[in-house]
Amino acid sequence: MESPVNKSDIHLQKMREVKQLKSVEDKRVGSEVFDRITLQTLYKLANQGHIHLLNGAISTGKEANVFKGADENDNLVAVKIYRVTTSDFKKMQYYIQGDPRFNVRSKSKRQLINNWVLKEFKNLNRAYNAGVRVPKPIIAKNNILVMEFIGETDGTPARLMRQAKISNPDYVAKKIIEYVKKLYNDAELVHGDLSAFNILMQHDEPVIIDLSQGMVVDHPLSRELLNRDIDNLIKDFKKIGIEISKDEIKRKIKDL
Ligand SMILES: Nc1ncnc2c1ncn2[C@@H]1O[C@H](COP(=O)(O)OP(=O)(O)O)[C@@H](O)[C@H]1O
Ligand SMILES: [Mg+2]
Incomplete structure (x- = not known):
């Protein structure tokens, strides 16, 4: 499927170096979402073929931004990026402690967010395997979750x-x-x-x-x-x- 491409698209595979990533960081949406580690993570996901292109924000929430993207085969994906700066760590801690799947004692904020993203990924997986209609989870890495895009084939989000x-x-x-x-x-x-x-x-x-x-x-x-x-x-x-x-x-x- 052809994905619509325009000037504001972020072509991840064209970013060969962190230096280039930095220039993107400066120009785009603001470095609040695309901080250095986030960009490096996006770059890794791009190298693995999970995200080839990010083209357009679907939502800017309290803690995460959701973008529309495409993988290396031009399949649409949704990319949820947690902002390390504005996340509600108290809430995350509250919901994650006591979950036998995670040991969160004395972890840094970044580790807490990474666990939070992993928790969302694992929950999606369990739900998906149980036959609940959820976006099919694709991969979680650091503060980024990639999943099936829910919407029209022309890219209009549901x-x-x-x-x-x-x-x-x-x-x-x-x-x-x-x-x-x-x-x-x-x-x-x-x-x-x-x-x-x-x-x-x-x-x-x-x-x-x-x-x-x-x-x-x-x-x-x-x-x-x-x-x-x-x-x-x-x-x-x-x-x-x-x-x-x-x-x-x-x-x-x-x-x-
Ligand atoms: N897989 C997806 N496909 C299409 N749109 C999505 C997908 N996941 C999230 N969205 C859009 O992004 C918004 C925010 O996502 P959500 O996971 O609810 O994060 P939060 O509420 O924490 O900001 C949703 O209301 C929806 O509009
Ligand atoms: Mg929500």
């Missing part, structure tokens, strides 16, 4: 459920509950930040994103997070005309 017009609310609600169930029972994860702000709509199909806060079910906080996720979903379902009680959702999730 809309958030929050903003999309939902033509099939019954189906969408049913699918989302099914995914929460699969997450809980098969992936043994609780999303932890589930709402219409972290669900994309791709051709009437919901796609769950942003699993960085996801917790393993035997984590002491998982019950509280599951309850919060369900409360959020009930409100979002109401907005699309679906009334369902907490008990009913819980019954559906735990009904094995």
